[in-house]
Amino acid sequence: MSIREEVVSKAKQAKKAARKLAHIGSEIKNKALLEMADELEKQTEQILAANEQDMDYGREHELPESLLDRLLLTEERIKGMADGLREVAKFDDPIGEVLGMKKRPNGLKIGEVRVPLGVIGIIYEARPNVTADAAGLCLKAGNAVLLRGGSNAINSNKAITNALAKAAVQAGLPEGSVQLVESTDREAVQVMFKLNEYLDVLIPRGGAGLIQAVVQNSTVPVIETGVGNCHTYVDGEADLEMAKRIVINAKCQRPGVCNSMETLLVNQDITEEFLPVIVKELKQKDTLVKGCAKVQEIVAEVELATEEDWEAEYLDYILAIKVVKDIDEALEHIDKYSSKHSEAIITENYTKAHKFLDLIDAAAVYVNASTRFTDGGQFGLGAEIGISTQKLHARGPMGVNQLTTNKFIIFGNGQIR
Incomplete structure (x- = not known):
């Protein structure tokens, strides 16, 4: 036949x-x-x-x-x-x-x-x-x-x-x-x-x-x-301990699936405090970290990210990090590169949380939770x-x-x- x-x-x-x-x-x-x-x-x-x-x-x-x-x-x-x-x-x-x-x-x-x-x-x-x-x-x-x-x-x-x-x-x-x-x-x-x-x-x-x-x-x-170029934005008013847990989970819990995070956006006000800690944690999980020039200024050993990195769905232990001025720059970046799968913000600011929910165009939008939950079973639909x-x-x-x-x-x- x-x-x-x-x-x-x-x-x-x-x-x-x-x-x-x-x-x-x-x-x-x-x-x-x-x-x-x-x-x-x-x-x-x-x-x-x-x-x-x-x-x-x-x-x-x-x-x-x-x-x-x-x-x-x-x-x-x-x-x-x-x-x-x-x-x-x-x-x-x-x-x-x-x-x-x-x-x-x-x-x-x-x-x-x-x-x-x-x-x-x-x-x-x-x-x-x-x-x-x-x-x-x-x-x-x-x-x-x-x-x-x-x-x-x-x-x-x-x-x-x-x-x-x-x-x-x-x-x-x-x-x-x-x-x-x-x-x-x-x-x-x-x-x-x-x-x-x-x-x-x-x-x-x-x-x-x-x-x-x-x-x-x-x-x-x-x-x-399916294609999941998913982002997490850590706001300047985020609980950084919570942010660390969410970022590690979103990237490292199972990187080969479409709801894993591929790009981390970090508010410029918390770079000195947050970036060294999160990069260290990621490297302990055998994750290759790439970053923009501003990230390199804080953590020198990070590989320089290129335009292709912002567009990539790695499906692997690789993460791109970009420093942004504020939520508006984060929204602009996500709007340009998102595959409209799953996007997350980590913040304690109620107004910013709702702004993110309102303005992000994606199938699933999160506040203070990992993108890894975009799943039929986790949403109560059974298998998907x-x-x-x-x-x-x-x-x-x-x-x-x-x-x-x-x-x-x-x-x-x-x-x-």
Whole structure:
């Protein structure tokens, strides 16, 4: 079977499954999610063995440590994937929810009801946990899902998808509800870009290159996710001990994910007190620190930052620091370089906090908290399909409700126009 034949065949099967999924009740969907979770845990040994093949490949090809961390599965992470499915099963079923109804002067009753999107294609890189997260959320919202992961995680993705698909069918969901495009050739993605007949939406999860390739080449509608050039601004009226904790967490807790901080902005009034302390802490965490000329004046060993550093999503133990005059200069810098993902201010000044909230254009805006919280689970949505950085059709962490659309329902008693 050719690459195109594989993708088209699976897309057709997904379309057929989606027609049935749209009308399957909550009880069966929830049963499927719970059995999928159980099957993941039952097959932990097989999944870890497959993941070790991928890890060996990654080490041989000298993938950065941050990417290897994304790729790595452990018993704990597999349990986390299973628990995520169980959490999604607890949520209210969004399908069939009536979003409102009004009576028109002519007697027509016009309302809106929530319905599935249909077939969702997910294109992602070296994050095998996305396989389970995406499958669970799509199924809960009545959608079929066609997954295409990165070549670095192909063995892990196969093992996870096999477990999920087997359990889903045994629980009563149609064949083709969860499928993986197994070809790692780029042609497979190119085929998905043009399958408007079978795919209702594409969602890319990964780096800027992947996302832009999908956005620029797909004729299938795209929900853009993920690139995270996130900033934290430490104001002159910040609690510096709090700021230190937040900065270290935002950068170092897990640098290879899109909600980690990439640029730190520091008010000029606190540079002498704050910069030596935070740079020392960052270096103890093996973080390469780059800074503007003003940062170098305070901490000489910091590498000089360039224009490219303000634009970078490092996804690694690297941080750029810039000294700013005040909140207005911080806002100006963020407006210029932000990917509109997650932005934070650390301040004890109520007025400045609200100014930051009001003027920052991003999916998530924080006051006195780490950007690392931009996550479906942390926001109470369960597992997430990704972080949408656009304004249509969803924005921010995409949970179950964001994987639906609406249709109008109209009740009449003989009206004609």
